[in-house]
Amino acid sequence: MAGVRASTRQIRPTRGYRIFTVVNAVVLVLIGLVTLYPFVNLAARAFSSEAAINAGEVFLWPIGFNLTTLESVVSQELFWVNYRNTILYTIVATIIAMALTTTFAYVLSKHHLKGRTFLIGLALFTMFFTGGLIPNYILISELGFKNTLWAIVLPQAINVFNLLVMKAFFEAFPTELEEAAAIDGLSTYGIFFRVVLPLSKAVIATMVLFYAVAFWNSWFQAFLYMDDPSLYPVTVFLRNIIAGATGTGEGLSDNAVQIGANVKAVTTILTVLPIVCLYPFIQKYFVSGVMLGSVKG
Incomplete structure (x- = not known):
């Protein structure tokens, strides 16, 4: 006792x-x-x-x-049009990027795949070497992507760093789970969608955050491939406001008296606020154990 x-x-x-x-x-x-x-x-x-x-x-x-300054920015109709464009571009681009990255990374994680070394080398090659600005511009123009959503989405559809992170995660995935699912009659697609992805919420949430932040903050692609201001994302609109505050006169209202001193602060707050609001809903996946309780013994 x-x-x-x-x-x-x-x-x-x-x-x-x-x-x-x-x-x-x-x-x-x-x-x-x-x-x-x-x-x-x-x-x-x-x-x-x-x-x-x-x-x-x-x-x-x-x-x-x-x-x-805030009133000068949000009172312009074009600001809300560009904000809507940013939301649309970010959602569509993130969905496409995640679909391509997860499937490609899962394939590359299989050591028995024929040509796996070549595919990995091809991905790494694009990480260090690009075609250059002018060839890319000509390619986008010839494909008819100028002034369209695809000029922003497709050239950045797969980030090689994110691809390698997901590949390493899938390589560490317990093969016992996949073998058990195969014995139960699931096909390769069934294993991927019903077993692997549900147990990969942490890495998926992390990659979604990485892609969403990158696409949300992206402005150069739109600035380069879009001529219509109504198609700009909000980052290009805010870039024009900052340019106007520094002397070009573009994107400013006539009654904006205070803009010169605090326009950068206002534009930064307006740009980062949606991501700050999104982060708390994804944060828990950064610290959660993905495989906790799935394999024992």
């Missing part, structure tokens, strides 16, 4: 462990504050007056609160 009581007695942490916990918490809090400061400072600048920003008085909260 005494042994049972002793085994159920709560073990108290040692003094060294408590000190480590306190120091660790303090360090993490400091790192968090340092990480958040640039974003908070941007938000403060976005709603501060030009004089306060130029005087270096803005740090963590707005000084001389104003909404002039």
